[in-house]
């Protein structure tokens with residue numbers, strides 16, 4: 001078990017709107033969200049002694065800039081000891097929080113800037129986006145030659161899950177509707193118009209049973225957060241958000257090699273995170289669950305112990321995850337409504353959890369929220385990452 | 395963007411050193427899987443070392459070519475460029491009798507008749523320079 005519980009805090013966040021912004025350079029998002037996070041934390045920029053940029057996938061050249069400290073130069077940071085990229089695809093946020101937290105806990109760093117920016121919405125053509133995600137993280141010898149891509153990956157998982165649990169397409173689709181209810185209240189989300197189950201079910205079939213409106217939309221976006229010690233956080237803000245528990249399980253690289261594509265590693269990862277936090281699912285006020293496709297939100301909620309196996313779809317359909325529901329879930333609208341920014345999907349949901357626990361979520365603020373569970377996963381759902389955050393130490 | 399209506403070909407497997415014997419055998423309509431002589435594990439896809447015991451004493455066995463569909467998805471729209479001409483096509487994870495899983499395509503049947511746990515058997519198809527092991531519904535006895 002980690003020794004981070006109660007010792008590490010997130011003290012500032014920043015985010016630019018997600019969507020299609022052809023005129024906004026990728027570095028614009030990076031700098032703007034970082035400046036917001038530094039201001040939100042109430043620190044001087046030169047107190048940042050470590051920068052952790054997330055990897056980006058739309059451009060290898062841009063990613064090389066991030067690896068070679070361009071963020072440090074753009075922000076004029078004069079006392080940075082290390083610029084160290086941490087990249088685990090969609091699970092990068094969890095890895096970055098663990099790395100940044102560990103650097104602070106060990107004394108290697110005091111104030112760590114974690115930042116992500118991506119230009120998948122306007123940095124690539126539509127077919128180039130499809131083709132990129134027919135290769136990214138998919139085995140080039142054993143899966144690519146058979147036409148595997150992310151729609152089929154979601155299709156394979158959803159088909160088997162439906163077969164084992166009897167869950168209906170309508171129940172699975174309810175995740176999209178729930179996410180949209182939240183996105184309607186989120187000014188940074190790409191899609192904010194109300195969405196119905198019927199509308200999703202009428203959309204074009206891509207790879208059975210996945211339809212166009214079960215899919216996320218590639219987008220431009222950026223966000224940032226600042227990590228420091230719990231002790232330092234007390235000087236900076238009245239609303240530090242503490243890391244209370246962490247768990248993770250890496251299960252596979254190629255989806256075809258995973259023995260149970262209806263569960264993955266969420267049960268074990270959540271058990272570790274809850275044990276460290278000394279909490280259980282019933283203590284959690286908000287579930288910030290990584291989606292990218294609806295089935296992954298259902299599987300994560302079930303495996304983590306929030307709802308019985310096979311009942312997750314109904315849980316969404318009955319509105320129990322909506323604003324005002326018993327378990328507010330994915331309150332930024334998820335990647336299906338906020339937009340898919342590569343490694344930023346998990347990043348956005350982590351920033352949203354912090355925003356809620358700081359009480360800064362405005363129209364979608366969950367009243368009196370104390371504890372949130374946050375998930376992330378990378379690539380072809382290769383891992384299950386769970387973080388428990390709180391605005392008090394459990 | 396090209397003006398041509400020509401669609402790109404299906405991507406060919408990027409053959410690894412340890413995978414080469416598999417592809418060569420597939421050309422002769424044989425489905426090979428690796429077998430660890432040290433710990434008796436059946437292995438697919440081919441590995442550099444046994445993923446169970448890390449020994450190098452790996453040889454090949456011919457699989458029966460029979461298995462069941464663990465899961466599947468029928469691609470109808472928005473395929474990767476190399477597969478646009480193949481739509482509709484079926485991607486499936488097949489569980490072989492030998493206990494290993496592989497990704498493949500289901501062919502020679504109406505996609506609407508496919509279901510999870512359906513018995514299938516291997517069939518070999520040439521795609522460019524390669525012969526790919528694909529699967530079709532197993533013949534009724």
Ligand SMILES: [Zn+2]
Nearest residue numbers: 430433444447
């Ligand atoms: Zn072995």
